[in-house]
Amino acid sequence: MRSTLKKWYKFQQKQQSQKFDSHWYMRFGWLNEPLKNQDQLKTLFEIHSPRKFTFADCFYAQEGDRHFIFFEEVDDVHPVGFLSVVEVFKDGRYSEPQTILKLDSHLSYPCVFKIAKNWYMIPETSAKKTIELWKCTEFPLQWEKHFNLLENIEAVDTTPFYYEGMWYLFTSTRRNCKKFGDRLDLFYTEDILNPKWKEHPQNPVCKGHQQFRMAGKPFIYKGKLVRPSQDSLKRYGGHIELKEIIEISPTSYKEERLETILPSWNEKDDGCHTINAESNFVVLDAIRLSPKK
Numbered sequence: 001m002r003s004t005l006k007k008w009y010k011f012q013q014k015q016q017s018q019k020f021d022s023h024w025y026m027r028f029g030w031l032n033e034p035l036k037n038q039d040q041l042k043t044l045f046e047i048h049s050p051r052k053f054t055f056a057d058c059f060y061a062q063e064g065d066r067h068f069i070f071f072e073e074v075d076d077v078h079p080v081g082f083l084s085v086v087e088v089f090k091d092g093r094y095s096e097p098q099t100i101l102k103l104d105s106h107l108s109y110p111c112v113f114k115i116a117k118n119w120y121m122i123p124e125t126s127a128k129k130t131i132e133l134w135k136c137t138e139f140p141l142q143w144e145k146h147f148n149l150l151e152n153i154e155a156v157d158t159t160p161f162y163y164e165g166m167w168y169l170f171t172s173t174r175r176n177c178k179k180f181g182d183r184l185d186l187f188y189t190e191d192i193l194n195p196k197w198k199e200h201p202q203n204p205v206c207k208g209h210q211q212f213r214m215a216g217k218p219f220i221y222k223g224k225l226v227r228p229s230q231d232s233l234k235r236y237g238g239h240i241e242l243k244e245i246i247e248i249s250p251t252s253y254k255e256e257r258l259e260t261i262l263p264s265w266n267e268k269d270d271g272c273h274t275i276n277a278e279s280n281f282v283v284l285d286a287i288r289l290s291p292k293k
Helices: 002-017
Strands: 020-030 046-047 054-063 068-072 082-088 100-101 109-115 118-124 128-138 142-151 153-164 166-173 183-189 220-222 224-231 239-248 253-261 267-269 274-279 281-291
Touching: 002 142, 002 267, 020 068, 054 109, 054 118, 054 239, 054 274, 054 281, 068 109, 100 142, 109 153, 118 142, 118 274, 166 220, 220 267
Parallel strands: 020 054
Antiparallel strands: 020 046, 020 281, 054 068, 068 082, 082 100, 109 118, 118 128, 128 142, 153 166, 166 183, 220 224, 224 239, 239 253, 267 281, 274 281
């Protein structure tokens, strides 16, 4: 059924591309209370690339009383994606983007997280067949490679998650499948800074058709622990599904779809594929359509 629908949506997207241009942009804001319904996503501020290139894969970091969004940027100068950061303010203002990491190979999904007083990042480096851990030496602009978490693996959108004394690594590999997102894999270790990774015995813990790729860090939604995932049935970055994590341990994993996030906040938007919610802050990306000139 999904493969039949995929063909139909592919035809629709081809027709749409003849009439509209599109670009990825970011939406952010502080909520009156932690995210618990999609109506809260309608009044967020927007950050667009001045020339309508890509601002996507957005992650939030708070350092003291300052707030930052790390994201993937694509333009017409650098041939592949690179990573940037903006500082954001509660009145909707934001700083000029500053590049934090630019390589010859593609970079995206700058998943930032803090351990003790240090900031770390796991960017998407599938072109190098590595999952890399980077450490911040001067926040938020200076980063250095710490070490490879995993090698000889083609994986995207890797997301660490600490739960009940164990570090879990969610990632989408292309092992024995056609597309990233067809499967979700889990690895686990007690210490992510000195890891001895073990592969989860249920791998792939999820398997389907372009519907399990990570779309941000797990967070609490309506009192439930959820894992945001991408569903690319309609198009790449079509919408986000919130999967409730029913059970996670070194021996078992179970999730159920709780809710679907569609870009209903603006009729000009045609997709979304990353969301991060921490405390009462939320940031997500979306595709904005504009008529061809």
